[in-house]
Amino acid sequence: MSQKILVLPGDGIGPEIVAEAVKVLQRLQADFGLQIELEYGLVGGSAYDQHGSPLPQDTLDKAKAADAILLGAVGAPQYEHLDIAVRPEKGLLGLRSELQLFANLRPAMLYPQLAAASSLKPEIVSGLDIMIVRELTGGIYFGQPRGVRILENGERQGFNTLIYSESEVERIGRVAFDIARKRGKRVCSVDKANVLECTELWREVMSKVAKDYPDVELSHMYVDNAAMQLVKAPKQFDVIVTTNMFGDILSDAAAMLTGSIGMLPSASLDANAKGMYEPIHGSAPDIAGQGIANPLATLLSVSMMLRYSLNHAAMADKIDQAVTAVLDQGLRTADIHSANTEKVSTAQMGDAVVAAL
């Protein structure tokens, strides 16, 4: 039975990079027996232009019916004056909350061929391969009560609530342990259990979940130490699982260890491993329409989709190997270009990956 993929190109470079991802999917379909059906929809600024909403009902209905969603990027300067409720980014947030995508997977990988792009020494980051599993729909970003109140003395006081129920911790924990089983079999749970009761509970629940995964090693680390270790010895990590806010911060720091924003994919999954897959970068309006954007983060997002939602790990491996092969051939888009490599366009990079498949 064929699996349904909703393709949402979005804004800026979104359509350019997604076009390359579609080429790869079509090649897998034609030559490797991948049974998929592609549907298209509008999201972000392009959806606002046509429907007055960054997340039209039609897109949401298609997203709910799909087995997985591939998204390019949303946002552009011309939408920045709009009311926050209809800005392009609302389309993305709406999809995440409507589909209950609570598990955000952010790999930070550094291909040895690109080690010079990192701000850290090549020997510290070369071959880096971390998976950060961030809780995405709970914690302090959503906890109630929240707001700004006026105290009796007239001073204003801002407040937010860090809140996690056991079931929320358990479900993100299981996602992390399941992923670790397919990788290096190590999970590091990051918290601030020495100061925050909420994450003391987080630590307790993670230890309980670990009992169901005797083949996976669990360690705990305070978030301040984790930040330090990420820049000191990042290769010690396999899978990191953490709260919404800690994950927000640590995943950006980890991404930057690799130095190349155009190389990093991401996934956001629900309880049944249905997911939305997208590069971590934005719509890059400064280079949109020039045909020079790096499509590899989007192609690697397709690989994650095949691995985590569509259960085609062997095809995911094929894409990963094809990306390695084109880097070995010395092909580079402008963002990762350096001396002794060949500068190629978005489409040439996509074609090279298709050829390497």
Ligand code: NAD
């Ligand atoms: P950005 O990630 O779009 O761009 C940052 C820098 O990286 C730019 O110089 C850009 O040219 C470069 N870059 C990004 N992706 C690239 C690629 N694939 N190849 C080569 N270079 C690439 O971030 P920004 O400039 O802060 O934001 C631009 C717009 O994107 C804003 O409207 C923002 O709200 C939106 N945004 C969307 C998402 C998303 O859709 N998930 C994420 C972040 C930002």
